[in-house]
Amino acid sequence: MAAGLQSFALQAGRAMARGTGSTLIDEDGNTYIDFIAGIAVGSIGHCHPHYVESLKRQVERLTFGSFSTEVRARFLELLGSITPEGLGRIQLFSGGAEAVEAALRLAKAATKKREVLGFWGGFHGKTGGVLGLLGSDFKHQLGPFLPGQYLSPYADCYRCPLKLRYPDCGIACAEYVRDVIKFQTGGDIAAIIVEPMQGTAGNVIPPEGFLRAIQSVARDHGALLICDEMITGFGRTGLMWGAEHDGVVPDVVTMGKGMGGGFPISGVASTDALTSAKPWSNPSASSSSYGGNPLAAAAGLASLEIILGENLVKNSARVGAAMLARLETMKERFRTVGEVRGRGLMLGIELVRDRVTKQPVAKDVTQDLYQECLRRGLVSMTYSPTIRINPPLVISEETALEGLGLLEESLAAVLPRHGLD
Numbered sequence: 156m157a158a159g160l161q162s163f164a165l166q167a168g169r170a171m172a173r174g175t176g177s178t179l180i181d182e183d184g185n186t187y188i189d190f191i192a193g194i195a196v197g198s199i200g201h202c203h204p205h206y207v208e209s210l211k212r213q214v215e216r217l218t219f220g221s222f223s224t225e226v227r228a229r230f231l232e233l234l235g236s237i238t239p240e241g242l243g244r245i246q247l248f249s250g251g252a253e254a255v256e257a258a259l260r261l262a263k264a265a266t267k268k269r270e271v272l273g274f275w276g277g278f279h280g281k282t283g284g285v286l287g288l289l290g291s292d293f294k295h296q297l298g299p300f301l302p303g304q305y306l307s308p309y310a311d312c313y314r315c316p317l318k319l320r321y322p323d324c325g326i327a328c329a330e331y332v333r334d335v336i337k338f339q340t341g342g343d344i345a346a347i348i349v350e351p352m353q354g355t356a357g358n359v360i361p362p363e364g365f366l367r368a369i370q371s372v373a374r375d376h377g378a379l380l381i382c383d384e385m386i387t388g389f390g391r392t393g394l395m396w397g398a399e400h401d402g403v404v405p406d407v408v409t410m411g412k413g414m415g416g417g418f419p420i421s422g423v424a425s426t427d428a429l430t431s432a433k434p435w436s437n438p439s440a441s442s443s444s445y446g447g448n449p450l451a452a453a454a455g456l457a458s459l460e461i462i463l464g465e466n467l468v469k470n471s472a473r474v475g476a477a478m479l480a481r482l483e484t485m486k487e488r489f490r491t492v493g494e495v496r497g498r499g500l501m502l503g504i505e506l507v508r509d510r511v512t513k514q515p516v517a518k519d520v521t522q523d524l525y526q527e528c529l530r531r532g533l534v535s536m537t538y539s540p541t542i543r544i545n546p547p548l549v550i551s552e553e554t555a556l557e558g559l560g561l562l563e564e565s566l567a568a569v570l571p572r573h574g575l576d
């Protein structure tokens with residue numbers, strides 16, 4: 156295996172043998188509560204019986220090719236019944252970046268414009284067509300990027316990029332987008348792409364009204380609003396789509412991760428009118444080798460049946476609220492816990508040296524914390540000072556609170572070792 160594997164796997168130094176629900180079991184027989192879920196991939200948990208059965212059945216019938224299949228038709232019908240209003244036309248892919256790139260091509264085809272605007276802190280994958288839209292130092296040494304890609308500050312209120320305070324700021328960052336378009340672009344914006352809540356940046360929850368304001372900027376400039384719901388989709392935030400929290404129906408939605416319950420499947424959903432734009436709609440133009448193949452469709456169908464059948468969106472809202480309340484008590488107990496936040500099962504914690512300067516704790520603290528959590532039976536992204544918690548949507552309140560108990564014990568053990576409290 157080449158270097159560069161995801162940090163949580165690299166630093167864990169453990170080989171996983173099995174999984175069931177929201178529990179992982181390693182090759183030595185140790186069990187872990189899973190607060191990572193493959194970074195918000197495992198919506199339905201590990202090895203759900205209906206998922207296992209559906210994939211077994213499909214693998215015996217037909218596995219590849221893009222001919223019409225019954226399983227794909229059933230999947231699309233069910234998916235189309237839950238996509239935001241009017242966005243019932245869907246193309247399927249295998250990975251997130253691939254879907255985002257397809258959405259950008261769609262925006263260019265539909266608007267006949269060429270430029271795209273994203274946000275600081277944004278993450279949309281690692282392929283050449285999206286690298287320029289990443290709003291972090293992840294892209295350092297990976298340039299030059301595609302021309303015509305611009306970034307504007309996101310509503311990260313804990314560390315406001317404009318050094319303002321909500322609500323007095325009047326969500327100034329959303330208005331700032333107009334200035335970026337005016338002063339930096341060629342006035343040819345095809346799309347604004349935004350995560351309704353930023354995942355990779357640390358499960359950042361923007362204030363109410365931010366997304367609506369961005370939508371209005373997009374409309375004023377004749378640009379499409381693409382909501383990248385790769386992490387926020389399929390109930391992660393306590394509603395089916397992250398954009399729903401702000402009452403926004405975007406022009407295009409990109410989706411993946413939790414969509415396939417672990418199987419690599421992603422998609423772009425938009426309207427009949429937009430998806431018929433050429434060249435996007437030409438034969439072979441918007442598709443790919445694996446997109447929506449029978450096995451992927453079976454995985455997507457089974458996942459969605461479980462999400463709907465077991466009311467996992469409601470579970471996400473309910474258990475997430477209980478977890479957030481528990482996190483608040485940790486903020487009261489530890490001064491190092493500078494902020495806790497969350498919507499549904501998308502939760503974040505800021506570990507800081509100082510609550511006023513908000514300087515993040517050093518790496519050696521978080522690496523120690525990650526190992527301590529593992530020893531106590533919890534896998535959670537605690538190796539970073541901005542901790543992201545995204546358990547499977549099937550997690551019970553009891554297990555979720557047990558996991559937070561392990562996190563609290565780990566903080567209590569680790570912080571004093573580093574002179575923190």
Ligand SMILES: Cc1ncc(COP(=O)(O)O)c(C=O)c1O
Binds near residue numbers: 251278281383
């Ligand atoms: C919002 C968002 N979009 C796109 C991607 C890229 O997905 P993939 O890793 O499947 O290419 C990610 C991955 O974390 C993501 O969080």
